[in-house]
Amino acid sequence: GNSVTQMEGPVTLSEEAFLTINCTYTATGYPSLFWYVQYPGEGLQLLLKATKADDKGSNKGFEATYRKETTSFHLEKGSVQVSDSAVYFCALSDFNAGNMLTFGGGTRLMVKP
Amino acid sequence: SQTIHQWPATLVQPVGSPLSLECTVEGTSNPNLYWYRQAAGRGLQLLFYSVGIGQISSEVPQNLSASRPQDRQFILSSKKLLLSDSGFYLCAWSGSNSPLHFGNGTRLTVT
Numbered sequence: 003g004n005s006v007t008q009m010e011g012p013v014t015l016s017e018e019a020f021l022t023i024n025c026t027y028t029a030t031g032y033p034s035l036f037w038y039v040q041y042p043g044e045g046l047q048l049l050l051k052a053t054k055a056d057d058k059g060s061n062k063g064f065e066a067t068y069r070k071e072t073t074s075f076h077l078e079k080g081s082v083q084v085s086d087s088a089v090y091f092c093a094l095s096d097f098n099a100g101n102m103l104t105f106g107g108g109t110r111l112m113v114k115p
Numbered sequence: 116s117q118t119i120h121q122w123p124a125t126l127v128q129p130v131g132s133p134l135s136l137e138c139t140v141e142g143t144s145n146p147n148l149y150w151y152r153q154a155a156g157r158g159l160q161l162l163f164y165s166v167g168i169g170q171i172s173s174e175v176p177q178n179l180s181a182s183r184p185q186d187r188q189f190i191l192s193s194k195k196l197l198l199s200d201s202g203f204y205l206c207a208w209s210g211s212n213s214p215l216h217f218g219n220g221t222r223l224t225v226t
Contacts, residue, residue: 045121045205046159046207091158
């Protein structure tokens with residue numbers, strides 16, 4: 003079956019530090035990959051996505067590249083802000099599984115001023 | 116544009132009481148609808164999904180049920196709540212080839 007594994011948090015960084023949140027996946031087909039962000043007390047919002055190998059998704063300074071050879075989709079940002087503090091979820095959608103989303107466990111990011 | 120509404124935002128209910136959480140979507144037709152639960156400190160668990168009116172698939176056997184009485188309405192229910200039903204419940208929708216769009220969630224505390 004499909005699965006998504008994320009690094010456990012919390013990840014605590016100082017403002018303007020470089021961020022990497024690791025995500026690896028297992029899928030039987032050729033999934034699309036997503037990062038969702040959940041700010042405190044809110045639902046999840048789509049942050050970025052990539053639909054095929056070597057695609058790079060980007061939004062709000064965040065980037066992630068679909069690496070088929072390493073089955074990874076690591077989230078990066080060059081300079082984090084306090085407002086980036088949230089829980090980040092990696093997810094995959096597999097056409098062979100009816101396009102259902104499979105989520106990782108989430109990684110809490112805390113950015114200190 | 117499409118919007119999703121979920122209510123109430125917070126709810127405190129005693130053990131053994133019934134539950135009804137409602138979710139509606141606007142601006143789209145025949146969406147796929149989902150209920151997720153997020154337990155404290157844990158990831159997302161898919162509870163139910165629906166691809167059409169009256170069509171409900173359950174992912175995890177439990178104390179909850181779902182119904183879709185109208186195309187853009189999705190209801191999560193329970194006849195008798197348990198303490199373990201406490202959590203953050205998220206409704207979501209998607210099109211045939213679009214990502215999930217989530218509501219703002221309902222924080223349920225069963226006392």
